[in-house]
Amino acid sequence: MSKHQTKAEKAHVGKVAELGCVACFIQAGVWGTPGEIHHIREGQGAAQRSGWFEVICLCTNHHRNSGDGKLAIHAGKESFTRAYGKEQELLILTLENI
DSSP states (O other): OOOOOOOOHHHHHHHHHHHHOHHHHHHSSSSOOOOOEEEETTOTTTTTTTTTSSSEEEEEHTTTTOGGGHHHHHHOOOHHHHHHHHHHHHHHHHHHHO
């Protein structure tokens, strides 16, 4: 995966970011919580991440830290997965909604 995005990749990532946090959507039923792009790692090798078309949006608390009582994928993947589903499932939900 290249760190430099093509025009199509940039457009896709922009749509994902505009959609908002997928975990907040599962929690509250509403899209739009601003977030960060997370490259799914499910199905990838160790220390590898997916390409630019396999990303989801997660708010800061669902992505990196467990503030506000939210489970963060990088702070506890097993707990996050139990609460919100596997990364592939979140990716499918994201793609269905952009």
